[in-house]
Every structure is written in C-alpha cells, then in structure tokens.
Amino acid sequence: MLRWFNTAPGHKVLVVLSPGRREGRSFIAANLAIVFAQQGQRTLLIDADLRSPTLRSQQALFKLSNSTGLSGLLASPRGAEAALRVQGLPDLAVLPAGTIPPNPQELLGRPAFGDLLHIASRQFDVIIIDTPSGGDYADAELIAARAGAALMVLRKNQSLVPQAAQMARRLQDSGVALVGSVLNDA
Numbered sequence: 001m002l003r004w005f006n007t008a009p010g011h012k013v014l015v016v017l018s019p020g021r022r023e024g025r026s027f028i029a030a031n032l033a034i035v036f037a038q039q040g041q042r043t044l045l046i047d048a049d050l051r052s053p054t055l056r057s058q059q060a061l062f063k064l065s066n067s068t069g070l071s072g073l074l075a076s077p078r079g080a081e082a083a084l085r086v087q088g089l090p091d092l093a094v095l096p097a098g099t100i101p102p103n104p105q106e107l108l109g110r111p112a113f114g115d116l117l118h119i120a121s122r123q124f125d126v127i128i129i130d131t132p133s134g135g136d137y138a139d140a141e142l143i144a145a146r147a148g149a150a151l152m153v154l155r156k157n158q159s160l161v162p163q164a165a166q167m168a169r170r171l172q173d174s175g176v177a178l179v180g181s182v183l184n185d186a
C-alpha cells in the first residue's frame with residue numbers, strides 16, 4: 001500500500017472492499033485511516049456505505065455528531081468541507097455516509113462523486129473509502145472503478161474463496177489495481 005501511495009502523486013485514493021457482509025471493512029478502513037493520520041499524512045476517511053444503518057457506520061465508530069454526509073454532498077455538490085475532524089488526531093477527517101438515500105448507486109455514479117474526490121485529492125494526502133458488501137451491491141466496484149485502487153478485506157473462517165476470486169477478477173477487468181489484501185481476524 002505504501003508503495004502504491006508513494007509511486008505517483010495521483011495515487012491517493014484507496015477503496016476498502018470485501019465480497020461478504022461483516023468481514024471487517026469498516027473496522028479495517030477506520031484503523032488504516034488512523035495509522036496514516038498518525039504518520040502525519042493528511043487523511044480523509046469517506047464512508048461510502050450508503051446501505052447499512054448508522055449503527056454500523058464510521059459515524060458510529062468515531063462517535064461523530066450527526067451532520068451532512070456523503071449522500072447530502074452528492075445530492076447537492078460541495079467540497080469535502082463537511083468532513084469532520086476527529087478529536088486527538090489532527091490529521092484525520094471523516095466524511096460520514098449521511099442519511100441513507102433511496103438511490104445509493106445512482107448517487108455514487110454521479111459526476112459529483114468524481115468531483116468530490118478530485119477536490120479532496122488537493123486537500124489530503126490519503127483518502128480511504130469504506131463501502132458496502134460486494135456480494136450484495138455493485139456500489140464498491142463502481143467506486144473502485146472510479147478511484148482506481150482497492151484493498152480487499154477477507155475474514156478468517158468466513159469469507160468464501162470463490163466469491164473473493166470472482167470479485168478480484170471483476171476488479172481487474174475494470175482496470176482497478178488491487179494493491180493489497182487483508183486477512184482479518186487471523
């Protein structure tokens with residue numbers, strides 16, 4: 001991953017995805033973001049899981065106040081200024097998912113999402129994106145195709161190898177660089 005971030009100035013966005021539910025995407029995305037921020041990298045964590053209830057969101061993980069989130073920004077585009085600073089970690093900002101919209105995939109497919117990443121790339125060194133389960137929705141692959149790079153999380157005694165292999169193939173077919181994988185809970 002470090003190699004990915006360091007090889008080209010445009011390499012700033014990493015999408016955290018996995019084939020199944022509850023495999024630890026949100027947990028790994030949050031921890032990765034904290035590690036990069038602790039190293040002094042200006043880090044933005046975007047919660048692009050517009051499917052799961054707030055209880056399982058980055059907003060809940062970081063105990064953030066209820067504010068404008070990604071869904072709101074995509075509906076009426078602005079910059080990443082709605083991202084919330086995390087107390088005690090000056091280099092970490094989190095953009096929560098926001099209100100669960102009726103049309104997540106349509107919102108994520110809008111040019112506004114690309115614009116947001118573009119603007120955020122100027123303000124941050126590292127952008128980590130949390131996503132919903134790849135087996136249930138195409139959202140993660142859509143986001144990865146836009147971002148260009150992904151990290152696949154698999155969970156010991158839980159993830160299915162054929163599902164993971166299929167997802168990896170689809171990502172490669174859409175030109176996404178799979179820059180790493182995590183065997184969670186091992």
Ligand SMILES: Nc1ncnc2c1ncn2[C@@H]1O[C@H](COP(=O)(O)OP(=O)(O)OP(=O)(O)O)[C@@H](O)[C@H]1O
Binds near residue numbers: 021026027056132
């Ligand atoms: N390495 C780990 N050690 C201990 N607990 C973990 C670990 N990874 C994940 N968990 C726990 O497992 C549960 C699922 O993790 P998480 O919410 O990060 O997964 P997810 O893939 O984002 O799930 P969802 O499909 O709901 O978005 C959470 O309760 C989380 O705290």
Ligand SMILES: [Mg+2]
Binds near residue numbers: 026027049130131
């Ligand atoms: Mg999650």
